[in-house]
Amino acid sequence: MAKIKYIEFNGTEHEAEITNGLSVMEGAVQNNIPGIDADCGGGMSCATCHVYINDDKWFSKLPEKEMGEDDMLDQAFEPKSNSRLSCQLIVSDDLDGLTVHMPEKQV
Amino acid sequence: MIKTDVVIVGAGPTGLFCAHQLGIIGLKCEIVDNLDKIGGQCIELYPDKPIYDIPAIPKCTGKELTNNLIKQIKPFNFDFHLNDRVQELKNENDRWIVKTLNGKEFETPNIIIAGGVGSFEPRKFPTKSAEKFDGTSVLYSIKDKTIFKDKSVVIFGGGDSALDWAIELSNSSKVTLVHRRDEFKGAAASVNKIKKLSENKKINLITRYSIKDVKGNGSLEGVEIKNETGESKVVKADYVLGFFGLIMQLGPIAEWGLNLDKKTIPVNTENFETNKKGIFAIGDICTYPGKLKLILSGFHEGALAARGCFKYARPDEKYRFEFTTASSTIKDRLGVKE
Numbered sequence: 024m025a026k027i028k029y030i031e032f033n034g035t036e037h038e039a040e041i042t043n044g045l046s047v048m049e050g051a052v053q054n055n056i057p058g059i060d061a062d063c064g065g066g067m068s069c070a071t072c073h074v075y076i077n078d079d080k081w082f083s084k085l086p087e088k089e090m091g092e093d094d095m096l097d098q099a100f101e102p103k104s105n106s107r108l109s110c111q112l113i114v115s116d117d118l119d120g121l122t123v124h125m126p127e128k129q130v
Numbered sequence: 131m132i133k134t135d136v137v138i139v140g141a142g143p144t145g146l147f148c149a150h151q152l153g154i155i156g157l158k159c160e161i162v163d164n165l166d167k168i169g170g171q172c173i174e175l176y177p178d179k180p181i182y183d184i185p186a187i188p189k190c191t192g193k194e195l196t197n198n199l200i201k202q203i204k205p206f207n208f209d210f211h212l213n214d215r216v217q218e219l220k221n222e223n224d225r226w227i228v229k230t231l232n233g234k235e236f237e238t239p240n241i242i243i244a245g246g247v248g249s250f251e252p253r254k255f256p257t258k259s260a261e262k263f264d265g266t267s268v269l270y271s272i273k274d275k276t277i278f279k280d281k282s283v284v285i286f287g288g289g290d291s292a293l294d295w296a297i298e299l300s301n302s303s304k305v306t307l308v309h310r311r312d313e314f315k316g317a318a319a320s321v322n323k324i325k326k327l328s329e330n331k332k333i334n335l336i337t338r339y340s341i342k343d344v345k346g347n348g349s350l351e352g353v354e355i356k357n358e359t360g361e362s363k364v365v366k367a368d369y370v371l372g373f374f375g376l377i378m379q380l381g382p383i384a385e386w387g388l389n390l391d392k393k394t395i396p397v398n399t400e401n402f403e404t405n406k407k408g409i410f411a412i413g414d415i416c417t418y419p420g421k422l423k424l425i426l427s428g429f430h431e432g433a434l435a436a437r438g439c440f441k442y443a444r445p446d447e448k449y450r451f452e453f454t455t456a457s458s459t460i461k462d463r464l465g466v467k468e
C-alpha cells in the first residue's frame with residue numbers, strides 16, 4: 024500500500040491509497056483521477072500517462088527507466104528531464120508519499 | 131454509393147475476425163481504416179512483439195497475427211478502404227449512410243465500430259501558433275519532397291522518420307534537426323550518419339531543445355526553441371516538420387450520437403449493439419461490466435455482433451447456427467473442398 028498524491032495541471036490535488044503491484048497510472052484510472060489518459064492501457068506505446076516528478080529526491084529514488092521509456096517520452100506532450108510514464112511506475116511500500124504532477128494535457 | 135450488409139470501422143484484429151464471422155454466415159462487408167495498413171494496434175504499435183495469449187497460438191507477433199487474420203478472411207474477398215476515415219453516419223429510412231473523409235459513401239443496415247481507442251493520427255506540436263500553418267508550412271508527413279529544395283527546414287523528433295528525412299533533405303535543403311535529448315530512438319546507423327553530417331556542417335543539430343513558438347505573419351519565418359533552463363533562440367525556417375509518432379484519437383466517433391463512457395461505447399452483451407439500432411461496437415472501443423481489453427475478447431464480441439447484424443441484413447430469413455466442421459454451406463463460402 025502506498026499513498027500517492029496526483030496534482031492536476033490546474034493545481035487540483037487528489038490523494039489515493041494504491042495497492043502494491045498496480046501502476047501509478049492504474050491507481051489514477053481506478054480512482055477516477057483526471058489528467059491521465061493511458062490510451063494503450065499500460066503497453067508503453069502511447070505516452071498519454073505522462074507525469075512529472077518535481078521532487079528531485081523522489082525522481083532519483085524511483086526504479087530506473089526501462090528500455091523504451093525515454094523513446095516513448097519523446098512523443099509525450101512537453102516532456103522534461105523529470106518526466107516519467109506512470110504506467111511504468113509500479114506501486115510498492117517504497118512509493119508511499121510520492122507526488123506526481125500532471126502535464127497540461129496528454130495529447 | 132456502395133451497398134453492403136455491414137460497414138466495419140477499423141481493421142484491427144477485432145474488425146478482421148468479425149469480418150470472418152460475417153463471411154461465415156453469408157453477409158458482405160466493407161472495411162475502412164484510417165491507417166495505411168491493416169492490423170490496428172498490432173501492426174502500428176507492436177508488429178515484432180510476441181503475443182502469448184491468443185487461444186491455441188502459444189506465441190505469435192503482432193504482424194504474424196495480422197497476416198493470419200488476413201489469410202483467414204481471404205476467401206470472402208472483402209474490400210478494404212485504407213487511408214480513409216469514417217467521418218459521418220446518417221440514418222435514412224432505416225438504412226445508414228456512411229461517409230468517409232475521402233468522399234466514399236456506403237449504404238448499409240449495419241455498422242460495426244471496431245475502432246480501438248480511435249483512429250491513428252500524427253501527434254502535433256503543442257504550440258497553438260503552429261496550427262495556422264498546419265498543412266502548409268508546418269507538416270507531419272511528407273508527400274512531395276521537392277517543395278523543400280533550397281529551403282530552410284527545421285525537423286523535430288528523434289525517431290527513424292525524423293532522422294531519415296533529415297539525412298535525405300540535407301542534400302538539397304538547409305536542415306536543422308532539433309531533439310529534446312542527446313540520445314535518439316532511431317537506428318544506430320542513421321544516428322551515426324546524422325552525427326557525421328553535423329560534424330561536416332551539412333546539418334545543424336540541436337539537442338536538449340524543444341519547440342516554443344512558431345514565428346511569422348502570413349508566411350512562416352522561423353521557429354523559437356527552448357531548453358529546460360529557460361533559454362530560447364529562434365531558428366530561421368521556411369518549413370517545420372514534426373515526427374512524434376501517431377496517437378489514437380476518438381475523433382469523429384464522438385459525434386455520432388452514441389452513448390459514451392470516457393472514450394468507450396457502452397453496449398449490451400447479447401449482440402454488442404449500442405444505443406443506436408444497427409450500430410454495434412466491439413473490441414477495445416466497447417465497454418460493459420467486466421470488459422477486458424484483450425484481443426480474445428474482441429474475437430468473441432465480433433462473433434456475436436455478426437449474428438446481431440443478420441436480422442437487419444436479412445429480415446426475411448432466419449439465422450441458423452452451424453459448425454464450420456459440418457456445414458457444407460459454410461465450406462462453400464470458404465471455397466474449401468473435401
Ligand SMILES: Cc1cc2nc3c(=O)[nH]c(=O)nc-3n(C[C@H](O)[C@H](O)[C@H](O)COP(=O)(O)OP(=O)(O)OC[C@H]3O[C@@H](n4cnc5c(N)ncnc54)[C@H](O)[C@@H]3O)c2cc1C
Pocket residue numbers: 063066067068139140141142143144145162163164165169170171172175176180181182183214215216217244245246247248249250381382383412413414415423424425426428
Ligand atoms: C504494446 C501493446 C501490447 C499488447 N499486448 C497484448 C497481448 O499480449 N494480448 C492481447 O490480447 N492484447 C494485447 N494488446 C491489446 C490489443 O492490441 C488490443 O486489445 C487490440 O488491438 C484491440 O483491437 P481492436 O481491433 O479493437 O482495435 P485496434 O487494434 O486499436 O484497431 C482499431 C483501428 O480502427 C481504426 N479507426 C478508428 N476510428 C476510425 C475511423 N473513424 N475511421 C477509420 N478507421 C478508424 C484505427 O486507425 C485502428 O487501426 C496490446 C496492446 C499494446 C499497445
Ligand code: FES
Pocket residue numbers: 048061062063064065066067068069070071072095108109110111
Ligand atoms: S499507458 Fe500508454 S504509455 Fe503508459
